[in-house]
Amino acid sequence: MAWISLLAAGLFEMAGVAMMNKFHQDKKWSSIILLILSFGASFLFLSVAMETLPMGTAYAIWTGIGASGGAIIGMLFYGESKDWRRILFIAMVLSSAVGLKLVS
Structure with a gap:
């Protein structure tokens, strides 16, 4: 369950980054x-x-998903x-997060 929560956290982080860019473009209340x-x-x-x-x-994987997902x-x-x-x-960012999981 923790890994599913962590994946969800990363996906919501990606959505937040996308909404930042959308708000920067259109300045609508719905975006904020x-x-x-x-x-x-x-x-x-x-x-x-x-x-x-x-x-x-958890933090490394969350940031990896957010940063990589935002770039994608x-x-x-x-x-x-x-x-x-x-x-x-x-x-490399994604493989580093996977590597961190493998050694911990």
Whole structure:
């Protein structure tokens, strides 16, 4: 259950980052409300996951999902560069989070 909560926290973190960009573009109240709700849900699920998982592992994986997911959303929906080097470094962030789980 903790890993599912951690995955949900990471996905809500990605949604929050996407809403930040959307709010920056359109300045609508719906975007800011979704931004607040997304980050709130992200922290809630992270705190649930941290009841079982070690703080360092949970935080590293949560940030890895959020950072990588935000970069991927930017590439897919906001026209950011899809250079192979960006993709390589995103893969390195994700593999580092997996590696941290494997050794802990």
